[in-house]
Amino acid sequence: MFSMNPLKTYQHSSSFFFSISKAHTTLHTHTSLHHSFLSLPSPAPSFPFRIKPPLSLSPLSFPTSSNLLRVSNIGVPVFSSEEHHGEEEDNNEVSPDLSPNGLVFQKTLQLVECSMFAALTGLVYFLSNSLAIENYFSCFFSLPIVISSMRWGVDAGRKTLVSTTILLFVLSGPVKALTYLLKHGIVGYTMGTLWRLETSWNLSIFLCTIVRALGSVGFVLVTSFLIRENILALITINIHASLTFVLTAAGVNSIPSMNVIYTLFGTLVLINCGCFMFLLHMLYSVFLTRMGMKSSLKLPRWLERAI
Structure with a gap:
């Protein structure tokens, strides 16, 4: 049988409880220091060549339940409902450039009208050539360019001309x-x-x-180049032969020179183009007057009275 010594038992239990209390005290001290370091205020911003102030530790304090549960401070909201509503109203307002009198709106309308005129002219010209009725609609092919120039300026007329030419080229x-x-x-x-x-x-x-006469002569030259035949020479030779026959039948024995034939040919072309342009001026004046653009036209007095 083993005998137990009461004195040794007491010493052993005393040392055991002392070590437990010491460990608990040490743990509690470390926890308190940890919470105190977390609650320290942030140091002031430092600048170059400035000595940082010494770190001062605040006295140890036990954290309360309110500090533990509090995550962050309540701040002022960045956007308020009134400001957001004001931004929506600003976005819903029409920009001055997009108004009917704005610059962007007017340029867009000009571009749309020029495109529509070019498409209409190209389609009518293409169909008239395909159906061989070009001579019946030739007087209307220049009208869209004139309308664009009168409504939006010379720049719009040039855009319509270039767009129609490119469309017909395609x-x-x-x-x-x-x-x-x-x-x-x-x-x-x-x-x-x-x-x-x-x-x-x-x-x-x-x-x-x-301009019309030069365009007609240019058309003849282009056609001559394409068919490899000098159409202008054929025309002048036929005029020379016809004039010689008329003079011979009238009893005149002189033969006209080629310079006279060229002069006569040019005069006839100018007369033909002049009559055509005079009729075209009258026709376009009536069209533009019916469209409500009479104030933009400078018509002769006799035509203005007739209209």
């Missing part, structure tokens, strides 16, 4: 596009520019006649 090829440009496009652009500048009818008809 649809019908370079020959048809060049034919439209020489016989109708440049004439319409010249007329629209002169009418936009409010020039007189005499000057407008004279300049448009010269």
Whole structure:
């Protein structure tokens, strides 16, 4: 049988409880220091070449339940409902550039109208060539360019001319596009520019006649190059033969020279183009007057009274 010594038992139990209390005290001290370090205020911002102030420790304090459960301070909201509502109203307002009188709106409307006029002219010209009725609608091929120039300026007329030529180049090829440009496009652009500048009818008809005559001669030269035949020479030779026959039948024994034939040919072309442009001026004046653009036109007195 083993005998138990009461003195040794007491010493052993005393040392055991002492070590437990010491460990508990140490753990509690470390926990308190940890919470105190967490609650320390953040140091002030430091600048270069400035000595940081010494770190001062606040006295140890036990954290309360309110501090433990509190995550962050309640701040002021960044966006309020009133500000958000005001931003929505600002976004819903129409920008001054997008208003009917704004610059962006007017440029967009100009571009749309020029595109529609170019598409309409290209389609009518393509169909008239395909159905061989070009002579019946040739007087209307220059009208969209004149309307664009009168409504939006010379720049709009040039855009309509270029757009129509490119469209015909894609649809019908370079020959048809060049034919439209020489016989109708440049004439319409010249007329629209002169009418936009409010020039007189005499000057407008004279300049448009010269442009139309040059375009007709250019068309003949282009056709001669394509078919490898000098059409201009054939025309002048036929005129010379016809004039010689008329003079011989009248009893005149003189034969006209080729310079006279060229002069006569040019005069006849100018007369033909002048009559055509005079009729075109009258027709377009009636159209633009019916469209409500009479105030932008500078018409002769006799025509203004008739309209």
